[in-house]
Amino acid sequence: MKSNSTIITVWVFVSVLSAVVFAQAPATVNWKHLSSMTGDIPKPDLGRQVATLIMDIDKDSVNDFVILSYEKMAWFRRSKDGWTRYVVDDGAPGVRMEAGGDCLDIDGDSDLDILEGAQSKAGEIWWWENPCPNFSPTTPWKRHQVIAVGGTHHDQIFGDINGDGNLDIYAGEMHTPGSRDKCRHWVFYGDGKGNFSTQLLSTGIGSHESKIGDLDGDGDVDILQKDFQNEQRVDVWLNEGISAKKQE
Numbered sequence: 001m002k003s004n005s006t007i008i009t010v011w012v013f014v015s016v017l018s019a020v021v022f023a024q025a026p027a028t029v030n031w032k033h034l035s036s037m038t039g040d041i042p043k044p045d046l047g048r049q050v051a052t053l054i055m056d057i058d059k060d061s062v063n064d065f066v067i068l069s070y071e072k073m074a075w076f077r078r079s080k081d082g083w084t085r086y087v088v089d090d091g092a093p094g095v096r097m098e099a100g101g102d103c104l105d106i107d108g109d110s111d112l113d114i115l116e117g118a119q120s121k122a123g124e125i126w127w128w129e130n131p132c133p134n135f136s137p138t139t140p141w142k143r144h145q146v147i148a149v150g151g152t153h154h155d156q157i158f159g160d161i162n163g164d165g166n167l168d169i170y171a172g173e174m175h176t177p178g179s180r181d182k183c184r185h186w187v188f189y190g191d192g193k194g195n196f197s198t199q200l201l202s203t204g205i206g207s208h209e210s211k212i213g214d215l216d217g218d219g220d221v222d223i224l225q226k227d228f229q230n231e232q233r234v235d236v237w238l239n240e241g242i243s244a245k246k247q248e
Helices: 004-023 175-182
Strands: 049-055 064-069 073-079 082-089 102-104 113-117 124-129 142-148 153-159 168-173 184-190 196-203 211-213 222-226 234-237
Touching (some): 049 102, 064 082, 102 153, 142 184
Antiparallel strands (some): 064 073, 113 124, 124 142, 211 222
16 A cells, blocks of 8 residues: 555646646637628728738838739728728729739839739739828729739749849749640849849749748758649759859
8 A cells, every 4th residue: 555655746746747738738819800791891892802911011010911802902001990991903904813922122112012913814923013102092003014924823922032132023823724734934033123034944834832942951042833733743943043154
């Protein structure tokens, strides 16, 4: 029969262990649910919604958000009282947007612009120029075309791919559904002023939620590419630096 001292020792050990286990349990977050269905957020009034962005458009150090449909785009400007809906694009012939996109200061004027690609077969990639500080809830932003090459663009990602200090764009088309064996992916090299030159990387390899980052530990930006097609393939493009001719 165990002594009382042994029983007490075991009880103390189990109690301490239980306290440690409970102390290490992850905390649970309390959430407040707001919805356009209950009037907490303005109704998007866009049609079928395909993409979202979170960004500080008006430079007040508080994030706003953007909702896109195939044809339209709206900015929800945050204030202490909630959100106000502003138009970014109210629809135009031939403009049909797809999931994906990003935000960055494309033209070097210290505010965030918007980049999106086309869902339609026309295959444009556009950027919208932030009019900060001259905002109007009903005035669309100026839209610029990066390229028009056909296909459905599912990914547009910013990064300094050639290491010149200016941010570039990676963009890719889906294979299926999409342009199939004619699908392409590119790098658009930026000059920091809103202008881009084009490099075609491949034809026939689809891109669906691809990413960029340093994949081989050499400090530059590589490309991880996967698609939605039947092969279920994965491709990696390792950045081996710019050519000697370009360095001169």
